[in-house]
Amino acid sequence: MSALTDAFAAAKAENRAALVGYLPAGYPSVDGAIDALVAMVEGGCDVIEIGLPYSDPVMDGPTIQRAVDAALAGGVRIADVMRTVEAVAKTGVPTLIMTYWNPIERHGVDRFARELAAAGGAGVITPDLTPEEAGPWLEATKTHGIDTVFVVAPSSSPERIAIVSGVTTGFVYAAAVMGVTGARTEVGTAAEHLVARVRASHDGPVAVGIGVSTGQQAAEVASYADGVISGSAFVKCLLDAETPEQGVHAVGRLAAELAEGARQGHPARS
Numbered sequence: 479m480s481a482l483t484d485a486f487a488a489a490k491a492e493n494r495a496a497l498v499g500y501l502p503a504g505y506p507s508v509d510g511a512i513d514a515l516v517a518m519v520e521g522g523c524d525v526i527e528i529g530l531p532y533s534d535p536v537m538d539g540p541t542i543q544r545a546v547d548a549a550l551a552g553g554v555r556i557a558d559v560m561r562t563v564e565a566v567a568k569t570g571v572p573t574l575i576m577t578y579w580n581p582i583e584r585h586g587v588d589r590f591a592r593e594l595a596a597a598g599g600a601g602v603i604t605p606d607l608t609p610e611e612a613g614p615w616l617e618a619t620k621t622h623g624i625d626t627v628f629v630v631a632p633s634s635s636p637e638r639i640a641i642v643s644g645v646t647t648g649f650v651y652a653a654a655v656m657g658v659t660g661a662r663t664e665v666g667t668a669a670e671h672l673v674a675r676v677r678a679s680h681d682g683p684v685a686v687g688i689g690v691s692t693g694q695q696a697a698e699v700a701s702y703a704d705g706v707i708s709g710s711a712f713v714k715c716l717l718d719a720e721t722p723e724q725g726v727h728a729v730g731r732l733a734a735e736l737a738e739g740a741r742q743g744h745p746a747r748s
Contacts, residue, residue, distance in 0.1 A: 522737025
């Protein structure tokens, strides 16, 4: 059992879905992002994803890209991301990095895993890394005791889902829709079907992301998934805020709303 699987197990024991919240490191500043992430924990997030700013974020929609571009322009580097992880992990909540593969490879696969473990990080989500190319990464994460989270999509075949499930630890990230991240008026029906397909070959937690921005949507996802993931909605809180302090308050309020939805929507399961 890892800190990440413990968090999902604790949520299940309380008859609710776990809430996973995302923000990129370094926006509106390194310290400002830390303050916002801690507010998200205090608002009810069970797991935190910290985005590693990257110049070619193929999965990220325009909201996250705006914040990431600003972080990069401010000079944010991997050392700042690790400092952010360390600060948030001190809250006791499992803290992940969400990153594309290129920064890990350039930094050094073993070095990245080692530094993350030293910072108290729980694992990494790698949306563009395929299991077939993940050998060195799986070895490094096993050596340093951190979880590996892979992504499946509505287009994933049963064979692909089984392969991804076989290398994933912590939880499987089920993308609710095809396309980039971003808040949506509805999550869509494909996500529930995808979760059912994942459970056919995976007995661990399944969390759904892309599009969740309201308590009602969180409740909808929580009715069939083990975890509710929200990112763009939190980022939008910071982008829309007139001051960093207002942004911190806004993400805390949103976390509380989503956490309540995750609790209300989760049915009793054996």
